[in-house]
Amino acid sequence: MCGIVGYIGHQPTAPLLLEGLARLEHRGYDSAGIAVLGSGEGRLRVAKRAGRVRELDGAIAPRYAGRIGIGHTRWATHGPATDANAHPHLDATGRVAVVHNGIIDNASVLREKLIAEGVELASDTDSEVLAHLVARSDAETLEEKVTQALSHVEGTWGLAVLHADFPDRIVAARNGSPLLVGVGEKEMHVASDLAAIVRYTTTVAHLEDGELATVTASGFTTFRADLTRTASVATTLDVDPASYDAGEHASFMRKEILEQPAAAERVLRGRLDERFGTAHLGGLNMDARESRAIRRVKILGCGSAYYVGQMGAGMIEELARIPANAEAASEFRYRNPVIEPDTLYVAVSQSGETIDTLLAVQEIRRKGGRVVGLVNVVGSAIAREVDGGIYLHAGPEVAVASTKALTTMYLAFALLAIQLGRVRDLSISEGRRLVTALQALPEQIQTILDTEEELAAVAHRLAQARSLFFVGRVRGYPVAREGAQKFKEISYRHAEAYQTSELKHGPLALIDPEVPTVALVPHDELTDRNLAALHEIAARRGPLVVITHPDVDLGDLAQHPEVTRIEVPRSERELDPILLTIPLQLLAYHAALTLDLDVDKPRNLAKSVTVE
DSSP, rough: OEEEEEEESOOHHHHHHHHHHHHTGGGGOOEEEEEEOOTTTTOOOEEESSSOHHHHHTTOTTTOOOOOEEEEEEEOSSSSOOOOTOEEEEETOOEEEEEEEEEEETTTHHHHHHHTTOOOOOOSOOOOOHHHHHHHOOSHHHHHHHHHHHHHHOOOOOEEETTTOTTTEEEEEEEEEEEEEESSOOEEEESSSSSGGTOOOEEEEEOOEEEEEEEEEEEEEEETTTTTTTTOOEEEEOGGGGGGGGTTTTTTHHHHHHHHHHHHHHHTTTTTEETTTOOOOOGGOHHHHHHHHOOOEEEOTTHHHHHHHHHHHHHHHHOOOOEEEEEEEEEEHGGGGOOOOEEEEEEEEESSSSSHHHHHHHHHTTTEEEEEEEEESSHHHHHHSSSEEEEOOOOOOOOOOOOOHHHHHHHHHOOOOHHHHHTTTTOOHHHHHHHHHHHHHHHHHHHHHHHHHHHHHHHHHEEEEEEEEEEETTTHHHHHHHHHHHHHHHHHHHHEEEEEGGGTTTGGGGSSOOEEEEEEESSSHHHHHHHHHHHHHTTTTOOEEEEEOTTTOOOGGGGOTEEEEEOOOOOOOTTTHHHHHHHHHHHHHHHHHHTTOOOSTTTTTOSOOOOO
């Protein structure tokens, strides 16, 4: 959840590191720092500060000259956000600098051992032990020093090591936390995320778990802990560097919300078959016979990916008539799950690096299960681990709160549900009905985005509440969960999601004029039941925001002064959830703006969760 950047080459290093760190603040932003090895000086210059990268910028003096350096932006795990706990961490002599993502599980044991040997530790972090272990190795090469240090360590890491005695190289290592090497012209980069270096190169090599790299200005080599060479090669990614910039938009989140119609078109492009009313997902690596043999679908994700997995599970059951459910990936492997050979496991992750989901994938594969991925980042760890998958083609998503990636996840599940359904009992006419509806979705999403001004006014009122309910039934319940998630993570208002039918079994006790409810009421078989529950809320003077379809008659509720109606276009009932989700994104976004909050970087959260 932290960010790493490193550089070696012919350019001044400090400005490059600061720029890279600024582009990585979505991965962690409670402190930041850099270490630069000065030309001909044989010494490290280090600057680090609690707070944002802009605060570090002011601490970098012109004397931070040099052509090699490493930097880090932190999301705190061990120890609070202080200058001392910020990375890079140094050894006692100040000749070794380390930046580290991940968690050292045996850090307390290592710290105690170092203290017993007379080492004075300068921070509360687990990461600092790495610098001391490297420095205390008596090996002759930096590569050997790093591998010896890591032999004492248990846990996960993505790390980069700089040593004053080896001024021509950076040694990087990966185990459970993403790291890549970027190839330039007589210069090289190290980063935990392509965003940090995309302005300079899109030719990268992703390190595998257990792999290390020696990076010099002229190239890189990769190897294992026993120093045997590996054959990692760099590939050029088809990425537009401009897509990592907010451009004319006030924030990445706003940019990404507005990009959803285009993202929806991309994920559907070339995958819909109107003639046969089906979808083509060649990346799943499953033929029709294998698809028919599936008896259950289990979807695994975290946060928004988990909630959209619940939406997907509902679609798969409806269309393919296969039992399906979603589960939080963070809990999956800890209950020693039974892995069934006729179950299709689906791992969902925007970054493809979410550690809980990645570990669930590895657990499934260890036990012989088939697992496919829904990921947005080509070459990510989950994308490389799974048996097949569906790339989301959402484009880079930088804001911590997921919007366009969530939409493309939902559409990918729709494609999967249709394909599985058509090899079973879903008729061609039903398939065509859904294909036609999918083709119309991008324009319908745009229609909702065009009502932003109206939604902003509603959001302004909701922002005044300290607590809110989001409610929905069946298809609408995971939408309510996602709506509450968005609202709480960027507005910091308490928001809870419930099935509408569960209100009278407890939560109704909290309804009063100070607690608004955002209710999802699509035109479906449960409309009347939903409206009956809303009458119960209105009877207790609870403010209501009703997100519904144009042909839904609210009856007496329409005249109630505390009821606000928001309309979204109507799709086929199986696809309505994604259209109901879009206004919830805008409500959360504008509520956060009303409260003058940073929508891209909500407190305590990070974009890519790479630690347990």
